[in-house]
Amino acid sequence: DAMVIQNPRYQVTQFGKPVTLSCSQTLNHNVMYWYQQKSSQAPKLLFHYYDKDFNNEADTPDNFQSRRPNTSFCFLDIRSPGLGDAAMYLCATSRGDDSYEQYFGPGTRLTVT
């Protein structure tokens, strides 16, 4: 089945220790997104790519970076995680043409100790 896969599902890191989250998709969608979601809140968009065109939201902290080496893969790097970065990180895709619905991965739950 076509899908969005995220690894790892759970990640524990120490304060200040860099971490990388990965996402892959078999949907062949043009757009890939990274969201941060905290408890009982709407997903907050961090970055998105339309093909290789990178876009970051104005309020995304510099501590967060992203890479999309090819159509199928996307990575989220957190350079120096703080306690406030503990959250669910969601990867999503969409076709990016006149179809607007997004397809989400299962998420990576990040814990910062």
Added chain:
Amino acid sequence: QKEVEQDPGPLSVPEGAIVSLNCTYSNSAFQYFMWYRQYSRKGPELLMYTYSSGNKEDGRFTAQVDKSSKYISLFIRDSQPSDSATYLCAMSAWGSYIPTFGRGTSLIVHP
């Protein structure tokens, strides 16, 4: 005022009840409307989407859009305990593939 307002709940109903979940929005440019279901500690799952006013039905689920009132609804008939989840509405303007999400409504269906 947020662009999309959604009551966080929780909404608690007995099994078999008809559930009504709602969102209001302020941006008249929104033309495409989506509903997602999110189980605890999982990613959101697309339930339904529509780009017009009126109703769209899929099994026990009906999505309703009233653009004149800037109000959308998701109805769940014959609710089941397995429907217990958070329901997120999302909406986009034509040409924008960046949706705006509501904060979600937590639904609890008790046996």
